[in-house]
Amino acid sequence: MLKRLRRRWQIIPTWIKVVPILALLAVLSAIHQSNIAHGSLLASSLHRLFFLPLFLASLLFGLRGGLICAALISLNFLPDILGYEGQALSQRLDILMEAALYFLTALITGIFVDRERREVMRLKRAENLALLGQAAAAVAHELKTPLVAIGGFAQRIYRDLEEGHPHREKLRIIVDQVAHMEQLLREMLDYSRPLELRLAAQPLNELVDEVISLCALLAQEAGIQLIKEADPDLDSQPMDGARMKQVILNLVQNAIQASPRGGRVRLSISQSPDWVQVEVADQGSGIPREHWDKLFFPFFTTKRGGTGLGLAISHKIVEAHGGTLELVKSNENGTTFRVVLPAKPLNHSPS
Ligand code: ADP
Numbered sequence: 001m002l003k004r005l006r007r008r009w010q011i012i013p014t015w016i017k018v019v020p021i022l023a024l025l026a027v028l029s030a031i032h033q034s035n036i037a038h039g040s041l042l043a044s045s046l047h048r049l050f051f052l053p054l055f056l057a058s059l060l061f062g063l064r065g066g067l068i069c070a071a072l073i074s075l076n077f078l079p080d081i082l083g084y085e086g087q088a089l090s091q092r093l094d095i096l097m098e099a100a101l102y103f104l105t106a107l108i109t110g111i112f113v114d115r116e117r118r119e120v121m122r123l124k125r126a127e128n129l130a131l132l133g134q135a136a137a138a139v140a141h142e143l144k145t146p147l148v149a150i151g152g153f154a155q156r157i158y159r160d161l162e163e164g165h166p167h168r169e170k171l172r173i174i175v176d177q178v179a180h181m182e183q184l185l186r187e188m189l190d191y192s193r194p195l196e197l198r199l200a201a202q203p204l205n206e207l208v209d210e211v212i213s214l215c216a217l218l219a220q221e222a223g224i225q226l227i228k229e230a231d232p233d234l235d236s237q238p239m240d241g242a243r244m245k246q247v248i249l250n251l252v253q254n255a256i257q258a259s260p261r262g263g264r265v266r267l268s269i270s271q272s273p274d275w276v277q278v279e280v281a282d283q284g285s286g287i288p289r290e291h292w293d294k295l296f297f298p299f300f301t302t303k304r305g306g307t308g309l310g311l312a313i314s315h316k317i318v319e320a321h322g323g324t325l326e327l328v329k330s331n332e333n334g335t336t337f338r339v340v341l342p343a344k345p346l347n348h349s350p351s
Contacts, residue, residue: 017060017061020056021053021056021057021060021069024052024053024056025053025069025072025073028046028049028050028052028053029073029075029076031046032046032076033076047098050073050076050102051102051105053069053073054066054069054070054073054102054105054106054109055105055109056069057069057106058105058106058109058110058113059109059113062110062113062114062117063106063107063110063111063113063114064110065110066105066106066107066109066110066113067103067106067107067110069106070099070102070103070105070106071103073099073102074099074102074103077095077098077099080092080095081095081096081099129297129298133191133192133298134192136188136192137188137189137192137193140184140185140188140189140192141189143181143185144182144185144189147178147181147182147185148182150174150178151175151178151179151182154171154174154175154178155175157171158171158172158174158175180305183307184307184309187307187309187310187313188307188309190309190313191298191309191312191313191316195243195316195317195320197239197240197243197320197321198240198242199238199239199240200238200239200240200241201236201237201238202236202237202238202239202241202244203234203235203236203237204230204234204236204237204239204244204269204276204278205230205232205234205269207241207244207245207248208228208230208248208267208269208278209228210245211245211248211249211252211267212226212228212252212267214249215249215252215253215256218253218256219256219265222256222257222259222261223261223262223263224256224259224261224262224263224264224265225263225264225265226252226264226265226267227264227265227266227267228266228267228268228269229266229267229268229269230267230268230269230270231269231270231271234269234271234276235271235276235343237276237341237343239321239341240317240321243317243320243321244317244321244339244341246313246314246317247314247317247318247325247339248267248278248280248339250310250311250313250314251280251314251337251339252265252267252280253310254310254311254337255280255281255282255284255335255337256282257303258282258284258285258335259282259283259284259334260283260284260285263282263283263284264282264283265280265281265282265283266279266280266281266282267279267280268281271343272343273343274342274343275323275340275341275342275343276340276341276343277338277339277340277341278338278339279328279336279337279338279339280336280337280338281334281335281336282334282335282336283333283334284334284335285332286330286331286332286333286334286335287327287330287335292327292330295311295327296311296312296315296325297312298312299312300312311325318339318341321341321342322341322342323339323340323341323342324338324339324340325337325338325339325340326338
């Protein structure tokens with residue numbers, strides 16, 4: 001019932017919602033301007049009645065609506081504030097305070113309403129994504145087996161065809177595309193499955209070294225220098241080594257892909273008694289600010305052939321470790337991502 005009412009309310013055009021507020025404001029302003037209410041009970045409660053359209057505007061239109069309404073209400077008091085009718089200074093200050101109170105009320109109510117709306121939107125988006133994830137996982141599962149067969153047969157025929165055969169190049173494209181689709185399906189299933197960590201003491205230093213050697217060829221081809229900065233005496237940390245390697249690998253691959261030829265990708269490891277962190281910094285052209293909120297959402301990608309699942313999976317893995325993965329900085333001089341893990345042992349419960 002409430003949901004139906006809300007849905008109906010949402011399809012009402014904005015101007016229709018504005019009309020009752022403006023009408024109320026007009027009536028109250030007319031009473032204020034006229035002398036009808038002078039000295040009566042209405043005159044003393046009139047100022048409080050102005051809060052009615054103010055709350056309505058804030059609730060319906062958030063901060064912006066509330067502030068506009070406060071400004072319209074305050075127009076009524078402008079002549080008194082400016083002392084056109086010879087009001088004493090204390091009287092003028094009183095009225096000024098009252099106008100300020102309208103703005104303050106609009107500000108507080110508006111901020112709360114806006115925050116509430118953003119939260120509702122976020123939850124709705126998360127709900128949609130969860131549903132989409134379930135559907136995608138089911139489809140991915142069904143597609144995996146036939147795709148593996150297509151890829152396998154295509155690869156076999158490709159190998160059997162002699163160099164220069166007119167169909168060889170076409171088959172190579174099929175093999176590449178199927179490999180890409182298989183990767184997408186693998187990552188989709190990986191993202192949608194519950195994560196079970198196998199925690200063991202792991203030297204983060206060694207893990208980063210492994211990632212560097214895995215990425216060496218990619219970096220060399222792209223003309224990128226990989227640099228590691230770490231204290232050689234770093235302690236071992238309880239973590240799922242394979243999963244954390246996946247996280248750092250993804251960050252480094254993204255950094256290499258974003259960097260210009262001749263650039264550097266820096267991996268810095270540091271620790272304190274409470275946490276251990278890895279930063280991956282590149283010298284690429286940065287991530288536009290409007291993309292920052294979407295980076296960790298599944299399927300957000302700006303790359304041709306990208307899956308948009310690398311950061312989403314990495315985020316999930318780091319969170320399962322009780323840590324954080326965040327974008328620290330991104331501008332025209334480069335981008336830095338940071339993984340922070342708690343230094344104490346974890347009692348992990350699968351997510
Ligand atoms: P994919 O690499 O498949 O696109 P990711 O989830 O790893 O998926 O990354 C999502 C998007 O985030 C990328 O398409 C890219 O736009 C942006 N991104 C990630 N890392 C960087 C980086 N170091 N520099 C610039 N953009 C980045």
